[in-house]
Amino acid sequence: MELRFECLGEPSRVIARQPWLNCGDRRLDWDDCVRLTANLPGGTTTAGQSRGCAELAGAMRILEQLNPLIPHWSHIALNCSDQGATERFYRQWFGFERARTVSFDGEQIIFLRREGIYIELFESTGHALAERGGDGLQNPGVVRHIAFQTHDLDAFLARIGKAVPISLGPLTFDDFIQGWRSVWLIDPDGVIVEVSQGYRDEDQDHRIGNPAGRA
Numbered sequence: 001m002e003l004r005f006e007c008l009g010e011p012s013r014v015i016a017r018q019p020w021l022n023c024g025d026r027r028l029d030w031d032d033c034v035r036l037t038a039n040l041p042g043g044t045t046t047a048g049q050s051r052g053c054a055e056l057a058g059a060m061r062i063l064e065q066l067n068p069l070i071p072h073w074s075h076i077a078l079n080c081s082d083q084g085a086t087e088r089f090y091r092q093w094f095g096f097e098r099a100r101t102v103s104f105d106g107e108q109i110i111f112l113r114r115e116g117i118y119i120e121l122f123e124s125t126g127h128a129l130a131e132r133g134g135d136g137l138q139n140p141g142v143v144r145h146i147a148f149q150t151h152d153l154d155a156f157l158a159r160i161g162k163a164v165p166i167s168l169g170p171l172t173f174d175d176f177i178q179g180w181r182s183v184w185l186i187d188p189d190g191v192i193v194e195v196s197q198g199y200r201d202e203d204q205d206h207r208i209g210n211p212a213g214r215a
Contacts, residue, residue, distance in 0.1 A: 075118035085188040134168045136192040147194035
């Protein structure tokens with residue numbers, strides 16, 4: 001049982017896998033999404049709306065209501081030695097905005113949001129368990145890294161310059177997927193953050209006539 005959206009070329013193109021709606025793997029366009037969501041409580045999608053990725057993310061959240069048995073992704077929570085520095089990092093380089101602050105037991109919790117993705121920031125006085133490097137910690141039960149995708153990795157690297165430390169890369173993975181490249185950064189608290197370009201699923205290789213993922 002799966003629901004997944006992704007932009008293909010034009011932001012108005014969507015792939016939705018919804019076995020529980022008997023749609024199989026068929027391709028849905030924006031108007032299909034409008035028809036599916038038109039009568040749902042809280043549905044705000046209309047055919048005349050802007051067709052950007054943010055709206056597609058909103059449509060995804062609405063469609064998930066059709067299958068309440070499967071929870072959808074909510075957020076990650078980060079412990080911060082300096083909440084302000086961590087917030088500035090994700091706002092400046094990854095486009096997050098503050099969505100809410102909550103005071104709990106004398107502490108402030110900050111929620112950052114970008115297109116339906118949330119990061120929750122906790123102030124912490126603890127010490128790092130280990131020094132991170134490469135593409136992240138290798139220990140079981142520990143998050144190795146978090147990751148973002150870009151359409152132009154070189155432009156992103158030019159934008160950050162030397163302002164953000166790089167722990168690994170950029171590396172090229174053409175042996176697996178032609179054009180797949182990644183770099184790994186270190187956020188203010190030592191969390192490894194991957195920025196990747198060119199990854200695609202295997203079924204996309206078939207749709208572009210490249211089953212092996214190579215040129």
